[in-house]
Amino acid sequence: MEYFIELLFSGLTRGSIYALIALGYTMVYGIIGLINFAHGEMYMIGAFTGLIVAEILLIYQFPLPAVFVLTALAAVIWSSAYGFTVERIAYRPLRKAPRLAPLISAIGMSIFLQNYVQLVQTADFLPFPSLIPEFAFLEPYAGIIGSTDAAILVVSLIAMLLLSVMVKWTRIGKAMRATAQDQKMALLVGVNVDRIISFTFILGSGLAAIGGVLIASHVGQINVFIGFIAGIKAFTAAVLGGIGSIPGAVLGSYVLGLTESLTTGYVSSDYEDVFAFALLVLILIFRPSGLLGKASVDKV
Amino acid sequence: MITRHDLRHAGLTGLWFMFLTFPLVVIKINPIEHTVHWRWSNMVWIGVVSFLASLTIRLVQGRRRTGENEKQQSLLQTSVRQFDLLRRPAFFRAALITSSVLLISFPLFFSSYQVNILTTALMYVVLGLGLNIVVGMAGLLDLGYVAFYAVGAYTYALLHLHFNLGFWMVLPIGGLLGALFGLLLGFPVLRLRGDYLAIVTLAFGQIVRLILENWSEFSKGPSGIANIARPGLFGLTLSPEATITYLYYLMIGLVGLTVFVVNRLQNSRIGRAWQALREDEIACQAMGIDKTKIKLSAFALGATWAGMAGVFFAAKTTFVNPASFTFIESAIILCIVVLGGMGSIAGVMVGALILILLPEYLRAVADYRMLAFGAILVVMMIVRPQGLIAPKRRTYTLPSTHNPVNSSDVPASDR
Known part of the structure; x- marks a missing residue:
C-alpha cells in the first residue's frame, strides 16, 4: 500500500511538471492554432538559466530560500524573453501563411535553440544543485513523499491557480479568451491581438521555466536535450486533455503522470517513453478532441 | 537612406x-x-x-x-528568370548530360575519401526525393521518415546476420518492407490533418527507434549490429578503394533510378492526384479522387526509397545501431526538401548536395551545422517558402490567352 501511495505522489509530481509545460502548448494552440514545437526548448532554457543563476548565488553564499526564489525569477524572465523573441521572429511573419509553414518554422526554431545552447554552454550533463531544503514537518512521511515532490506540487498548484484566476477575471485574461474564440472579432472590439499573442507566449514560456527549474532541482542534472522529450510528453498531455482547453491540459497532465508512474512502478520502465508516444498516437487517432476538448468542424 | x-x-x-x-x-x-x-x-x-x-x-x-529599388527588383527578376532557364528543355538536357558526365567521371579524378563523401551526399539525395513524395507532392508533413530508413538498414543487418542473405537479395526486400511500414503508418493517420499528422509521424519515428534500442533480443540494442557484408560483384573480392568506387557507382545507379521513377510519378495520374490533395483535400475528393488510396500510396512510395537507402546505408557503413536514426536525421532530410523546394526534383538534389557537402568541406561550418539547419528551416519559410528551385507547375496555355493580339480576331471567325 505504501508503495502505491509513493507511486501516486511521484505520479502527481510528474503530472504537475507536465501541466506547467502543457499549459503553454494549449494556450498557444488555443489562440493561434499552432503547435509550438519550440516550447520544450523554453523549459530547457529555463533550466539552464536557472542553473547559471543558482550557481553564482551559491558561490556568493546566499541563503537557500533566496537562491530558490531568485533562480526561479531569473529563469522565468529569460525564458519569457526567449518565448517572446521566438514568436516575433519565427511565427509572426507567417501568421497568414499556409498551415504547414509555421509548423516547419517551429521545428527549425526548436533545432536552432537546442544547438545554440549546446554551442554556448555544453552538450554534457551538468549537475543541478538541490535548491529545496528538507522540510522538518515532512520527516515522518519521508518514505512516501520527499520535500522536493511536495514543493513541486505546491508551487505548480499555486502557479496554475494564479493562471486560472488571471484568465477568468482579469482584463487581459478576457482579451485572451476573446482572441482564442475569434481573432477578427476580438480585433473589432478593440483587443490588441498582436500584444495578446505575445503575452500568451511570454506566459507559457514563464510557466515552462518554472517547471524546468523545479524538475532540474528534483532530478539533479540537466542537459540540452531535456526539452525535446519533456515537450513531446507535455504535448501528449495537452492533447489527451483536449488541446486548446486549459483545465483539459491540467487533467491530461495528471492522467499521463499517474499512468506513467504506475506502469513504470508495476510493469517495467524500459518502455516508459514508448508508452507515452503510443498513447499520443492512440489519442490522436481515436479521439483527437481529447477528454475535455470540443470536436472542431471544418467549414468550407 | x-x-x-x-x-x-x-x-x-x-x-x-x-x-x-x-x-x-x-x-x-x-x-x-x-x-x-x-x-x-x-x-x-x-x-x-x-x-x-x-x-x-x-x-x-x-x-x-x-518601391525605391526598381533597379534591384528587375535584377532580382532576371536572376529568377535565370532559374527559369532550367526549365527550357534544351538547357535542361545539356545540364543533365554535363552533370551526369561529371558525376560518372568523378572517381577517376578524386581520392576515395572524396568519393565516399559524395556517396553519402547522393544517399541523402535519394532520401530527400523519397520524402519529397510525401511532403512536397502530397503535402503530408512526415517527421518520422527516418523510421523507414531504419527499417531498411535493420532489414539488411538482420537478414544478413541470421540468414546470410546478400545485398542484392535484400535491396528489394528492404524497399518492400519500407513500403509495408509506410502503409502501417499510413492507415491510422488517414483521418488526421496537417499538424496532428506531423506529431503522429514524429511519435512513430521515436517508437521505432526506442524499440530498436530496448528490444535487445531482436536488434541487439544500442550496441548495434556489426560486420555487415558489402555488396558483392559476381563473387569478386575488391580492394577497399575499389569497394568505395563500386559503392559510388551503385549509388549513382540508385539515384538515377529514383530520379527517373519520381519524375514519371510526378506527371502521372497518381502524382497529379497527390498535388490535388496537397492543394485542397475537400476539392480533391470532390473531383472523385479516392483520398485513402492516394494518401496510402504516398506514404508507401515515399517509404520505399527510405527502405532502399537504408539497405544501402547498412552495406556502406557495415554497421548499424539505433543512434543513427534519431529525430535529427529526419530533420536533416526535411531541411533538404524545404531548402531545395518542396515538390521540385532538381531542387531536392541541389538541397541535398549543399547541405551535406558544405559542412564536409567547410570544417569551420561543421560545428554550426545543426544550428544552420534550424535557421534554414525558419528563414526559408519566411523568405522563400517555395525553396531555392521552385517546383514547376504543369500548366496548359490556351491559344486565345497565349497570344492576345490574335485572340480578338479568332473568336469572331469562330462565331
Whole structure:
C-alpha cells in the first residue's frame, strides 16, 4: 500500500511538471492554432538559466530560500524573453501563411535553440544543485513523499491557480479568451491581438521555466536535450486533455503522470517513453478532441 | 537612406539581444569546481551582429515597401528568370548530360575519401526525393521518415546476420518492407490533418527507434549490429578503394533510378492526384479522387526509397545501431526538401548536395551545422517558402490567352 501511495505522489509530481509545460502548448494552440514545437526548448532554457543563476548565488553564499526564489525569477524572465523573441521572429511573419509553414518554422526554431545552447554552454550533463531544503514537518512521511515532490506540487498548484484566476477575471485574461474564440472579432472590439499573442507566449514560456527549474532541482542534472522529450510528453498531455482547453491540459497532465508512474512502478520502465508516444498516437487517432476538448468542424 | 528611426530600432534590437543572450552566452559556470567564467566579448559580438542584421533587414524591407529599388527588383527578376532557364528543355538536357558526365567521371579524378563523401551526399539525395513524395507532392508533413530508413538498414543487418542473405537479395526486400511500414503508418493517420499528422509521424519515428534500442533480443540494442557484408560483384573480392568506387557507382545507379521513377510519378495520374490533395483535400475528393488510396500510396512510395537507402546505408557503413536514426536525421532530410523546394526534383538534389557537402568541406561550418539547419528551416519559410528551385507547375496555355493580339480576331471567325 505504501508503495502505491509513493507511486501516486511521484505520479502527481510528474503530472504537475507536465501541466506547467502543457499549459503553454494549449494556450498557444488555443489562440493561434499552432503547435509550438519550440516550447520544450523554453523549459530547457529555463533550466539552464536557472542553473547559471543558482550557481553564482551559491558561490556568493546566499541563503537557500533566496537562491530558490531568485533562480526561479531569473529563469522565468529569460525564458519569457526567449518565448517572446521566438514568436516575433519565427511565427509572426507567417501568421497568414499556409498551415504547414509555421509548423516547419517551429521545428527549425526548436533545432536552432537546442544547438545554440549546446554551442554556448555544453552538450554534457551538468549537475543541478538541490535548491529545496528538507522540510522538518515532512520527516515522518519521508518514505512516501520527499520535500522536493511536495514543493513541486505546491508551487505548480499555486502557479496554475494564479493562471486560472488571471484568465477568468482579469482584463487581459478576457482579451485572451476573446482572441482564442475569434481573432477578427476580438480585433473589432478593440483587443490588441498582436500584444495578446505575445503575452500568451511570454506566459507559457514563464510557466515552462518554472517547471524546468523545479524538475532540474528534483532530478539533479540537466542537459540540452531535456526539452525535446519533456515537450513531446507535455504535448501528449495537452492533447489527451483536449488541446486548446486549459483545465483539459491540467487533467491530461495528471492522467499521463499517474499512468506513467504506475506502469513504470508495476510493469517495467524500459518502455516508459514508448508508452507515452503510443498513447499520443492512440489519442490522436481515436479521439483527437481529447477528454475535455470540443470536436472542431471544418467549414468550407 | 538610413533614417534616425532605423538606427534607433536597430540599436534597441541589439540591446534586446544582448540582454536576451546574456546568461547563456556570457556566463559559463563549472558546477563541479564551482567557478564562474565570464565571456564579455561574446556580448559585444551579439550586440554588433544583431544591430547590423536588424538594420539590413529594415533597409531591405523599407525599400521593398517604397518601391525605391526598381533597379534591384528587375535584377532580382532576371536572376529568377535565370532559374527559369532550367526549365527550357534544351538547357535542361545539356545540364543533365554535363552533370551526369561529371558525376560518372568523378572517381577517376578524386581520392576515395572524396568519393565516399559524395556517396553519402547522393544517399541523402535519394532520401530527400523519397520524402519529397510525401511532403512536397502530397503535402503530408512526415517527421518520422527516418523510421523507414531504419527499417531498411535493420532489414539488411538482420537478414544478413541470421540468414546470410546478400545485398542484392535484400535491396528489394528492404524497399518492400519500407513500403509495408509506410502503409502501417499510413492507415491510422488517414483521418488526421496537417499538424496532428506531423506529431503522429514524429511519435512513430521515436517508437521505432526506442524499440530498436530496448528490444535487445531482436536488434541487439544500442550496441548495434556489426560486420555487415558489402555488396558483392559476381563473387569478386575488391580492394577497399575499389569497394568505395563500386559503392559510388551503385549509388549513382540508385539515384538515377529514383530520379527517373519520381519524375514519371510526378506527371502521372497518381502524382497529379497527390498535388490535388496537397492543394485542397475537400476539392480533391470532390473531383472523385479516392483520398485513402492516394494518401496510402504516398506514404508507401515515399517509404520505399527510405527502405532502399537504408539497405544501402547498412552495406556502406557495415554497421548499424539505433543512434543513427534519431529525430535529427529526419530533420536533416526535411531541411533538404524545404531548402531545395518542396515538390521540385532538381531542387531536392541541389538541397541535398549543399547541405551535406558544405559542412564536409567547410570544417569551420561543421560545428554550426545543426544550428544552420534550424535557421534554414525558419528563414526559408519566411523568405522563400517555395525553396531555392521552385517546383514547376504543369500548366496548359490556351491559344486565345497565349497570344492576345490574335485572340480578338479568332473568336469572331469562330462565331
